[in-house]
Amino acid sequence: MNILILTGRFGMGHYSTAISLKQEIIRDISDSHVRIIDIVDYMTPKFQKIIYSGFNLLVQRASGLYNFVYRNTTDLGLTISMPFANILVSKVERLINETNPDIVISTLPLCSKIISEYKERTSSSLPLVTCITDISTHSEWINPKTDLYFVATDIVKEDLFNIGIPAKNILVSGIPVKEQFKELYDNKSRKNTKVKKILIMGGGLGLIPLEDHFYDMLSNIDDLEVTIIAGGNKKIYDRLFGKYVNINVIGYTDRVYEHMADSDLIISKAGGITLFESIYAGLPILVLCPFLEQEKNNAHFIEDKSIGKVIWNKSEDISKIVLDMIADEDGLLEMQKNMRNIKSTLNNRAILDMINRVGNTQVA
DSSP states (O other), X not given: OEEEEEEOOSSSHHHHHHHHHHHHHHHHOTTOEEEEEEHHHHHOTTTXXXXXXXXXXXXXXXXXXXXXXXXXXXXXXXOOOOXXXXXXXXXXXXXXXXXXXXXXXXSSHHHHHHHHHHHHHHTOOOOEEEEOOSSSOOGGGOOTTOOEEEESSHHHHHHHHHTTOOGGGEEEOOSOOOHHHHTSOTTGGGTTOSSEEEEEEOTTTTOOOOOHHHHHHHHXXXXXXXXXXXXXXXXXXXXXXXXXXXXXXXXXXXXXXXXXXXXXXXXXXXXXXXXXXXXXXXXXXXXXXXXXXXXXXXXXXXXXXXXXXXXXXXXXXXXXXHHHHHHOHHHHHHHHHHHHHHHHTSOTTHHHHHHHHHHTTOOO
C-alpha cells in the first residue's frame, strides 16, 4: 500500500507528527510504502526558506497579528477560500500522479485544504485523512472532502461531531509521537531519587522566555541538575553553554525521549507535540507564558487535566513555582497518574483501523 503524508515545517510539530505516523505505519503494516512530502518545498522549492523564515518571524515578532487572524477564523462553520487554488491543485495533481498513493494523510491544514480541493475538482475518491495536531479545533482543519480525522481528545471529537462529522470518521488517537516515547515507563526510574532533574526546552525554535537570573538561581540549588535543549536558538545556546556547573546546554537533538525519561519536570512552551510527548513520558510539565492562541488552549488542557502548571504572567515568581513543584513528590506522582489516565483513553490502533478501512473501501 502506497501512503503519502503531506506536511510542512511551520514550527516542527507538523513535521514531527508526520515522522511519527510513518514510523508507526511501517512498524504495523509490513507491505506499506510511506513517503513524506513537505508541501511548501514541493510547491515552491525556490522560496521555501523565505516562507518559513517569514513565518518564524511572524510568530516571534508579530504574534498579536497572528492571534488576531486565528481568533477571527475559529468558527468551525467558516469557509476559508484558498489563494492560488488553480496553481496549487495543478501541482498537487502532478504529485498524486507521481506517487500514486492509496491514501493521503495530512498533518498540516494547508495540505488538507489542497487535497480536498483537488478531490472536489477531479471527483477523485482518494481517501484523505487529516491528523489535527492541536488540542483545540479551528476552521482551518475542516474540509468537506476529508474522510477521516485523527484528533487529540474527546473534546475535539465532540466539536467535530457537533458540526455534522460522523462519529465513526473521528478517531481519538492523541497527537502521534515517536515510538520511543511510547516505550518509556512513566518516569518510574526518577521517583524518590535525591538528585532532582529539570528539562528546559522551547520547541524547534528554542523559544525559552527565561532570564539569566533564573539560571543563576538554579545553579545555586544543591542536588539539582538541569538540561536545556536550545533547538535552533543559537543565541540561547551561546549565552548559556558552559556557564554553569549543573546546567547542561545542548542544541538540536533527536533523542528528546532520553532526556524526558531522565527528568522530574519539564519547563517548556505549550506545543501539542511536546505536550503529548510529556504525557507518554509521564513527565509533569510547567508551561511558560503561552502567547499563541492554540498554545493557550493547550495550556488550559494541562490545567484542566492536572498534569502540570501554567505560568500565565511573567510577573509571577517562576523560581518559587519551579522549586515548589520539584519538591512536591506527591504532587508530581498525582500528575503522572493523570497522564496515565489520558493515555488510557487513546486509540492505540488508530493507524491500523484507518488502514483497514481503506483496504475494505469503508472510508465514508
